[in-house]
Amino acid sequence: MSEKLTFIPLGGVGEIGKNMYVFQYQNEIVVVDSGLKFPEDEMLGIDYVIPNISYLTENQDKIKAIVLTHGHEDHIGALPYVLKQLNVPVYGTRLTLGLLKVKLEEHKVKAKLYEFKGGDTLKLGKFRIGTFHVNHSIPDSVGLAIQTPAGTVLHTGDFKLDQTPIDNRVTDYYALTHYGRSGVLALLCDSTNAHRQGYTKSEREVGKTFDDIFHRAEGRIIVASFASNIHRVQQVFDNAVKHNRKVAVVGRSMVNYVNTATELGYLTYPESSFVQLEELNKLPAHKVVIVSTGSQGEPLSGLTRMASGSHPRVSIVPGDTVIFSSTPVPGNEKLVSRVIDGITKAGAKVIYQGVADVHVSGHASREELKLIINMVKPKYIVPFHGEYFHQAAFKQLAEMMGYDSEEVFCLENGDVVEFTDGVGKVAGTVTAGSVLVDGIGVGDVGNVVLRDRQNLAADGVLVAAATIDRQNRKLVAGPDLITRGFVYVKESEELMAEATAQVAKALEKVLADTADWGALRGAVRDTLSSIVYEKTRRRPVILPVLLEAKRNS
Ligand SMILES: [Zn+2]
Ligand SMILES: [Zn+2]
Known part of the structure; x- marks a missing residue:
């Protein structure tokens, strides 16, 4: 067999x-x-x-x-x-x-x-x-x-x-x-x-660069790295001990990884080399190292918030040295350069891969x-x-x-x-x-939902609401046009008025033949998309909202 x-x-x-x-x-x-x-x-x-x-x-x-x-x-x-x-x-x-x-x-x-x-x-x-x-x-x-x-x-x-x-x-x-x-x-x-x-360089090379930077830095040192890179974090601790500094940890995932790795014995350091964030300001700048998330410029991460001044406990100040101990994952380059801008404007020194060997x-x-x-x-x-x-x-x-x-x-x-x-x-x-x-x-968001999101993001949404008496085939109220992200209504009154009139006309035309919901919605959609495209060259998401008039019984 x-x-x-x-x-x-x-x-x-x-x-x-x-x-x-x-x-x-x-x-x-x-x-x-x-x-x-x-x-x-x-x-x-x-x-x-x-x-x-x-x-x-x-x-x-x-x-x-x-x-x-x-x-x-x-x-x-x-x-x-x-x-x-x-x-x-x-x-x-x-x-x-x-x-x-x-x-x-x-x-x-x-x-x-x-x-x-x-x-x-x-x-x-x-x-x-x-x-x-x-x-x-x-x-x-x-x-x-x-x-x-x-x-x-x-x-x-x-x-x-x-x-x-x-x-x-x-x-x-x-x-x-x-x-x-x-x-x-x-x-x-x-x-x-x-x-x-x-050959890819040894992780140990990064430690040598850290040693050099720690030796020269006069103010605080802030190292941003992938939280999962435990050996990188270990080298931050090792150099902190060597250069007589204490380490504080910033960012939820960095705190999680440091806790788990310390508990399981993958990260080792003398307890005295660790300092809680709350105690940080009691120490002189040259005694401090902060290890943080945000090496990819992620908007909500520790470093990004420190750079923009929105972190509750730490802001970047002149004299700080910030090390990006990573390279941007493809797609993140812009985010990273924005954070580097922010740090530089705040007066700190930035060291990233290329300036020194701070990542392998x-x-x-x-x-x-x-x-x-x-x-x-x-x-x-x-x-x-x-x-x-x-x-x-x-x-x-x-x-x-x-x-x-x-x-x-x-x-x-x-x-x-x-x-x-x-x-x-x-x-x-x-x-x-x-x-x-x-x-x-x-899995509930598929291609159709994504396409809608892309259209909404690109051209906004236009809602047309109307109330219809289907039995007597009459337009009772509306149409009213409501929009978000398409045009600023106050400056587009003429367009909105014309579109409203045309939708009313189209609805009445359909109602002369039929009260079918599909036909009515189709008429609203076709009319709006053609007038909007003709006048603005935009394609907002169009939502017809048609309601049945309440009958007296
Ligand atoms: Zn992988
Ligand atoms: Zn991997």
């Missing part, structure tokens, strides 16, 4: 975000990660985007577990939504589960959580999953060797090869070469930095990718965690190393890859895509 292992990405290929990967052997499924993605600019009002999991809800009885590679939002952020639909156990390392618990409590979701350590092997049905430690921009990250009778697929997780990581735990090269020697069918590999030459990536660059391919020697390669451009850069790299074009799969979400008796091919697709989360609504 032929042996088949199926791989389906439900999210995370052709994009950076909402990672979710399905592995199926016979009638058993293991899912790796359940991440979210932050919305694009044109997705007005949307909070998050999560993967469409209809394939999993249809095959719920087959799912053995969800296994998590690390605690970043693009890998665990969709779990509160996913676990409301799927009652399956979740496996993760200590920090990953610690961060997940906070999230599940917020959403009041209960789940069966099982902890493992990098190096452990999980037995899930016919799957044997070897886990191995990898370096990344959050501690306790792992890669997975997914072993089945049909072969082994090695999933790198998000990773880099850091020879001098802050916790001294290097990527598990022994495991990688061990699996490589035993034979790997396919390598699923992080492709985020597949276009970047050389958590993802492997090209030389590291080559190294991992040479260690694992896979038959096939599937780049994930990348837009098409990153996948293509990875493919080009693999081809340079002697792989054939058919041996590297640049997939789209929903593609089904079958490895049958050691031969891989794309064999179809399943439903995949995006589910939009807005407030407490999951």
